[in-house]
Amino acid sequence: MYNYNQFDHDFVRNRVKEFRGQVERRLDGSLTEDEFKPLRLMNGLYLQLHAYMLRVAIPYGTLNSRQMNQLAMISEKWDKGYGHFTTRQNIQYNWPKLKDTPDILDALADVEMHAIQTSGNCVRNVTADHFAGAAADEIEDPRPTAELLRQWSMDHPEFQFLPRKFKIAMTGSPNDRAVTKAHDIGIRMVRNDKNEPGYEILIGGGLGRTPMIGKVVREFLPKENLLPYVEAILQVYNLNGRRDNKYKARIKILVHETGIDTLRGWIEEVFKTQKAHHQAPPAEMIEAIEAQFQPPEFDTAKVDEDKLSKIISADPLLRSFVETNVSEHFDSNHSIVTISLKPIGGTPGDATAEQMRIMAGLAEAYGYDELRVSHEQNIILPHVRRDDLPEIYKVLKEAGLATANVGLLSDMIACPGMDYCALATARSIPVAQELLNAFEDLKVQQDIGPLKIKISGCINACGHHHVGHIGILGLDKAGVESYQITLGGDGTETATIGERAGPGFSYEEIVPAVSRIIDRYMDIRESGDDTFLDVYRRVGADVFKDALYPEEAASA
Amino acid sequence: MARVVYPKVVTANHLLEGDVIYMTASGEWSRKHEDAQLYEDKNEAEAALKIAKGQAHMLAGPYLADAQIGENGKPEPVHFREAFRTRGPSNYPNHGKQAEV
Numbered sequence: 001m002y003n004y005n006q007f008d009h010d011f012v013r014n015r016v017k018e019f020r021g022q023v024e025r026r027l028d029g030s031l032t033e034d035e036f037k038p039l040r041l042m043n044g045l046y047l048q049l050h051a052y053m054l055r056v057a058i059p060y061g062t063l064n065s066r067q068m069n070q071l072a073m074i075s076e077k078w079d080k081g082y083g084h085f086t087t088r089q090n091i092q093y094n095w096p097k098l099k100d101t102p103d104i105l106d107a108l109a110d111v112e113m114h115a116i117q118t119s120g121n122c123v124r125n126v127t128a129d130h131f132a133g134a135a136a137d138e139i140e141d142p143r144p145t146a147e148l149l150r151q152w153s154m155d156h157p158e159f160q161f162l163p164r165k166f167k168i169a170m171t172g173s174p175n176d177r178a179v180t181k182a183h184d185i186g187i188r189m190v191r192n193d194k195n196e197p198g199y200e201i202l203i204g205g206g207l208g209r210t211p212m213i214g215k216v217v218r219e220f221l222p223k224e225n226l227l228p229y230v231e232a233i234l235q236v237y238n239l240n241g242r243r244d245n246k247y248k249a250r251i252k253i254l255v256h257e258t259g260i261d262t263l264r265g266w267i268e269e270v271f272k273t274q275k276a277h278h279q280a281p282p283a284e285m286i287e288a289i290e291a292q293f294q295p296p297e298f299d300t301a302k303v304d305e306d307k308l309s310k311i312i313s314a315d316p317l318l319r320s321f322v323e324t325n326v327s328e329h330f331d332s333n334h335s336i337v338t339i340s341l342k343p344i345g346g347t348p349g350d351a352t353a354e355q356m357r358i359m360a361g362l363a364e365a366y367g368y369d370e371l372r373v374s375h376e377q378n379i380i381l382p383h384v385r386r387d388d389l390p391e392i393y394k395v396l397k398e399a400g401l402a403t404a405n406v407g408l409l410s411d412m413i414a415c416p417g418m419d420y421c422a423l424a425t426a427r428s429i430p431v432a433q434e435l436l437n438a439f440e441d442l443k444v445q446q447d448i449g450p451l452k453i454k455i456s457g458c459i460n461a462c463g464h465h466h467v468g469h470i471g472i473l474g475l476d477k478a479g480v481e482s483y484q485i486t487l488g489g490d491g492t493e494t495a496t497i498g499e500r501a502g503p504g505f506s507y508e509e510i511v512p513a514v515s516r517i518i519d520r521y522m523d524i525r526e527s528g529d530d531t532f533l534d535v536y537r538r539v540g541a542d543v544f545k546d547a548l549y550p551e552e553a554a555s556a
Numbered sequence: 557m558a559r560v561v562y563p564k565v566v567t568a569n570h571l572l573e574g575d576v577i578y579m580t581a582s583g584e585w586s587r588k589h590e591d592a593q594l595y596e597d598k599n600e601a602e603a604a605l606k607i608a609k610g611q612a613h614m615l616a617g618p619y620l621a622d623a624q625i626g627e628n629g630k631p632e633p634v635h636f637r638e639a640f641r642t643r644g645p646s647n648y649p650n651h652g653k654q655a656e657v
């Protein structure tokens with residue numbers, strides 16, 4: 001993983017010191033809230049409905065056990081003993097006190113972490129596949145490229161005042177777990193006919209008010225051309241992106257209004273000159289970054305698969321855990337374990353301090369000291385020996401962390417919504433909880449099969465509802481919470497924006513409405529392998545709309 | 557349909573804790589909605605808000621919220637967002653104001 005160099009250390013410590021002074025001046029009244037607000041936001045401190053909230057960055061979602069233990073310590077010392085892991089691969093504390101935040105930031109800096117929200121209209125924190133560096137389907141680990149982009153974009157003088165914020169996501173695998181098609185730039189590692197690795201570049205994806213799927217602007221870009229090409233995209237966007245209207249300022253609107261083919265022509269034009277003038281980053285720099293992301297030295301002793309499979313089949317609960325929460329690693333002796341933070345009745349993404357310590361302990365004992373946070377609000381142990389799976393399961397089970405529901409109905413994403421967020425138009429967490437209760441039985445969920453439900457509490461779409469197979473958007477309809485359903489969304493390599501099903505449902509009606517969709521699916525699928533998304537794509541929306549609005553269907 | 561105009565309370569977040577607070581008749585701040593002073597008169601409400609805006613050293617983000625007299629004769633929120641603010645997050649009944657009652 002990436003270790004701070006002296007520059008990073010000094011930078012972060014200086015920011016904490018500066019912020020401490022700003023908090024003191026806010027507390028003695030010499031800074032007004034209007035003056036202070038942009039300063040606190042730059043340091044990840046928000047004011048929400050009931051309290052402050054501190055958002056801590058976890059670059060590429062990668063953590064070690066020391067950092068996870070520190071997150072646990074912070075939650076006990078300065079918060080209410082838990083933390084919320086989010087879709088932006090970070091952790092949020094919901095109850096910090098203003099005067100404590102500089103101490104929290106110092107405690108984070110002690111373990112090379114920070115809450116600096118690369119805020120403003122610049123290139124934001126680059127996100128990456130949470131299985132990066134471990135997945136069996138991976139061409140190359142995307143994180144060194146993501147880190148190169150971060151170093152290049154940080155303090156880049158030309159791109160500090162873009163028309164709007166700019167988000168880049170990367171995957172090294174053909175199976176897209178990083179939702180690259182819903183970002184301003186999506187980068188996917190691919191191979192050309194000569195089997196050389198390179199990048200496919202997409203632009204113009206995004207959710208929020210105007211959801212769009214990114215379009216391919218370059219099918220194959222040689223690795224060494226990445227920086228000049230991304231620079232060309234940003235130059236074209238910087239010059240042509242709309243600055244007259246904040247809601248039309250993202251690059252997706254430029255792509256939509258100009259057309260991808262015209263835009264591609266402009267970008268290629270600029271790229272030609274960029275390439276000629278661009279100084280490649282020094283080889284030592286690239287090597288130094290790559291060295292930070294080297295895989296651990298794997299224990300190469302052969303796993304006794306016969307013995308393991310006997311142990312697994314003897315325990316039905318363990319077997320179902322292995323089937324749903326364990327994924328293929330590129331090294332055949334190892335696996336990737338996804339720890340679900342979606343227990344029945346819990347809050348999606350929340351973990352107590354004790355649970356954080358247990359996960360840290362597992363990483364230390366069995367996981368080469370590595371943990372990841374996924375955008376689906378789960379925690380990953382990216383490298384574990386397969387013969388340790390039964391022991392890991394046992395520890396997780398005792399800590400209430402062994403819910404075998406990854407990829408199933410209850411593995412939902414929900415944004416904080418009106419239980420925390422000041423921008424929300426409705427609640428989202430209790431909707432998730434009621435759905436969890438309604439489909440409590442894991443056997444029923446396993447029967448239903450892969451299903452992604454995603455919930456946002458307002459149009460900003462932090463809960464990715466547009467790319468949920470079933471998306472739920474909470475709105476305020478004349479002073480009452482109202483929930484709008486979208487169907488058929490998909491956030492993977494076959495990304496699609498879900499289609500609006502029709503009029504919204506009240507808080508009381510939303511869970512029964514979702515149940516009707518699922519009942520209809522169960523009625524019409526051809527077999528257990530015929531997934532919800534497959535059926536939806538085959539039969540279309542109307543069949544499900546009839547189930548959602550039975551009265552209209554009857555009178556039609 | 558004409559929009560109903562409701563009386564107002566002045567509300568904000570406490571500077572130190574971020575907790576929700578309401579302005580009382582005496583111009584103090586209370587953590588309970590029922591202690592809030594209810595303004596029927598628009599100008600009086602605006603004047604009270606202006607006072608709150610002058611107290612940056614102890615609060616953040618003051619604004620006027622709709623309220624009405626409830627069954628117990630005390631002010632209560634009109635909109636669900638304001639009702640949630642009087643309680644706390646619905647996923648943790650032991651967090652926020654609701655924990656104290």
Ligand code: HEM
Binds near residue numbers: 048206207
């Ligand atoms: C609680 C305080 C939060 C605030 C004030 C906030 C605000 C916003 C706003 C204003 C946008 C729209 C940006 C635009 O379209 O230009 C946005 C987008 C987004 N937020 Fe949040 N958010 C919050 C929490 C979260 C959380 C907890 C997550 C992760 C669970 C998150 C993930 C995202 C994502 C992924 C987008 C991108 C959607 C897109 O592509 O436009 N946000 N947020």
Ligand code: SF4
Binds near residue numbers: 418
């Ligand atoms: S989608 Fe809306 S309600 Fe949910 S976290 Fe984002 S801004 Fe808040």
